[in-house]
Amino acid sequence: MEPAKQRASRSTEPVNNAPQLTFSVLTLFPELLRPFTEEALLGKARDKGLLAYRLIDLRSYAGNKHNKVDDSPYGGGAGMVIRVDVVARALEALSAEGSGTDAPDEVILLTPAGPRFDQRTAEELAGKRHIALLCGRYEGFDARTESLVTRELSLGDFVMMGGEAAAACVMEAVGRLVSGVIGDEASHLQDSFSSGLLDYPEYTRPVSWQGEDVPPELLSGNHAAIERWRRDQALGRTLERRPDLLPHANLTPLDSAALLTLGVSAEQLEVWGAPPPPKVKRKRKRGE
Ligand SMILES: C[S@@+](CC[C@H](N)C(=O)[O-])C[C@H]1O[C@@H](n2cnc3c(N)ncnc32)[C@H](O)[C@@H]1O
Numbered sequence: 001m002e003p004a005k006q007r008a009s010r011s012t013e014p015v016n017n018a019p020q021l022t023f024s025v026l027t028l029f030p031e032l033l034r035p036f037t038e039e040a041l042l043g044k045a046r047d048k049g050l051l052a053y054r055l056i057d058l059r060s061y062a063g064n065k066h067n068k069v070d071d072s073p074y075g076g077g078a079g080m081v082i083r084v085d086v087v088a089r090a091l092e093a094l095s096a097e098g099s100g101t102d103a104p105d106e107v108i109l110l111t112p113a114g115p116r117f118d119q120r121t122a123e124e125l126a127g128k129r130h131i132a133l134l135c136g137r138y139e140g141f142d143a144r145t146e147s148l149v150t151r152e153l154s155l156g157d158f159v160m161m162g163g164e165a166a167a168a169c170v171m172e173a174v175g176r177l178v179s180g181v182i183g184d185e186a187s188h189l190q191d192s193f194s195s196g197l198l199d200y201p202e203y204t205r206p207v208s209w210q211g212e213d214v215p216p217e218l219l220s221g222n223h224a225a226i227e228r229w230r231r232d233q234a235l236g237r238t239l240e241r242r243p244d245l246l247p248h249a250n251l252t253p254l255d256s257a258a259l260l261t262l263g264v265s266a267e268q269l270e271v272w273g274a275p276p277p278p279k280v281k282r283k284r285k286r287g288e
Helices: 004-008 030-038 040-047 084-095 119-125 143-148 164-175 223-241 243-248 253-261 266-272
Strands: 021-027 051-057 106-110 130-134 151-153
Touching (some): 021 030, 030 040, 030 051, 030 164, 040 164, 084 130, 084 143, 106 143, 106 164
Parallel strands (some): 021 051, 021 130
């Protein structure tokens, strides 16, 4: 995987006006996603030529006069299943010469049965040129669709009515990592998960609100102290809310020292593979 810092230093100028990343969404409800790709930062990224979106109606590839894309499941049972030949035709058209883009370098089937989508996957996908997102409806796709895709992704352990909301989430999470899409390149490097930890808490005006004050460290003007306070807060939050992330975080000796003061044992730090805390130098007494 390309390190986040390296990605962040890429040029923000689209090469030959080609978008850095194209999302092709194959769906039975393209209009559900239209406003999503036209508003806010995803819309701005498209206006700047950084991202492109193609909303493809699977019904256009039904291959029959009733535009029927689904059929009842073999073996019986409730619901309808989306046909594999319909998906294959839609994907072929996407890769065909004259389609306006290169063939997708990722074809992703959105399904609750896939591996869970996370920040690491978003970072990996942000380095692609063309991602096709396959949104199901009804009982989902014919199982043979799996042979047409490069990976499956799930949004979590729940079942939605369709894959469109999942496609929107993937476009949001991946799109914001593409260089130039969000204003401050540094900001996503501190986001929850990017550094391996949850993000630290943020405050803005007013300094005092209903008896709750902004922590004095943030008002000190001492940048090193602010950085350390933020890192300690991120460590504390992660320890409290998502300790499962700590073994994978890039911990420093100072982080280990902070975790010890938060009550983590030296044995636990070792289990997580954290480096030992810095040795505290004892001041020499006169005559020693
Ligand atoms: C009603 S669901 C089908 C669920 C399927 N019968 C199952 O239990 O795995 C219809 C479509 O919604 C999408 N979907 C639902 N939940 C999802 C999730 N957690 N992650 C990603 N896609 C999801 C998928 O594209 C799926 O094909």
